[in-house]
Amino acid sequence: MGRIRDRGNDGGNVYRWQTLARFVNTNGWKRGAELGIHDGVNYRYLINNCPNLHLIGVDLYEAQPENNGPEKWTPGENGHPWKHEDYYDKMLSFSVENPDRTLIIKDYTTEAAKTVNDGTLDFVFIDADHGYEGCLRDIKAWDSKVKEGGIVFGHDIHFTTVEKAVTEFYGENSWNVEDDFIWWIQK
Numbered sequence: 667m668g669r670i671r672d673r674g675n676d677g678g679n680v681y682r683w684q685t686l687a688r689f690v691n692t693n694g695w696k697r698g699a700e701l702g703i704h705d706g707v708n709y710r711y712l713i714n715n716c717p718n719l720h721l722i723g724v725d726l727y728e729a730q731p732e733n734n735g736p737e738k739w740t741p742g743e744n745g746h747p748w749k750h751e752d753y754y755d756k757m758l759s760f761s762v763e764n765p766d767r768t769l770i771i772k773d774y775t776t777e778a779a780k781t782v783n784d785g786t787l788d789f790v791f792i793d794a795d796h797g798y799e800g801c802l803r804d805i806k807a808w809d810s811k812v813k814e815g816g817i818v819f820g821h822d823i824h825f826t827t828v829e830k831a832v833t834e835f836y837g838e839n840s841w842n843v844e845d846d847f848i849w850w851i852q853k
């Protein structure tokens with residue numbers, strides 16, 4: 667298990683993709699997954715900067731008006747366009763350009779989890795549903811996919827809903843944080 671590195675961290679200066687790329691390249695990781703791709707700013711950076719990485723990306727790419735968490739991914743929500751079809755098209759094109767190292771799954775994260783064997787990933791980056799129930803659902807579905815010694819990362823630990831889910835699953839004082847509101851646990 668990991669330990670707390672800096673619980674008081676705020677957003678900081680280092681972007682999540684920079685931190686993740688550092689972990690991937692330092693550890694020589696070859697297989698990972700990102701839950702919640704959006705327009706792929708993080709996903710594309712990892713593929714472009716981690717030459718040995720194969721990355722599964724999962725996104726429903728649909729509004730979820732019935733979601734009981736803090737986001738419903740409806741166009742215009744909090745001023746965000748959420749142009750799901752555009753993002754999906756963009757990611758499919760990117761995947762065609764990088765066929766050997768990309769896999770884009772358009773589905774619920776919990777459904778996609780059924781297609782990945784336990785212990786086969788070096789890391790997962792959980793950044794889809796930030797509701798307490800949704801985040802906990804993703805942790806439960808994906809934690810076992812990461813091999814011993816690998817790392818479960820997630821985004822937006824400043825959401826109380828995310829912190830509650832992470833703490834409930836892994837325990838008090840169990841997780842580390844990095845800039846850009848990343849949380850992580852080494853298995």
Ligand SMILES: C[S@@+](CC[C@H](N)C(=O)[O-])C[C@H]1O[C@@H](n2cnc3c(N)ncnc32)[C@H](O)[C@@H]1O
Pocket residue numbers: 682700701702703704705706707708709724725726727728739773774775776793794795800
């Ligand atoms: C915050 S964005 C992801 C941002 C991206 N990881 C990054 O670092 O730039 C969250 C995405 O998760 C997707 N999403 C939310 N809940 C989901 C679920 N249960 N299954 C699949 N995708 C989901 C949304 O459609 C949205 O595109």
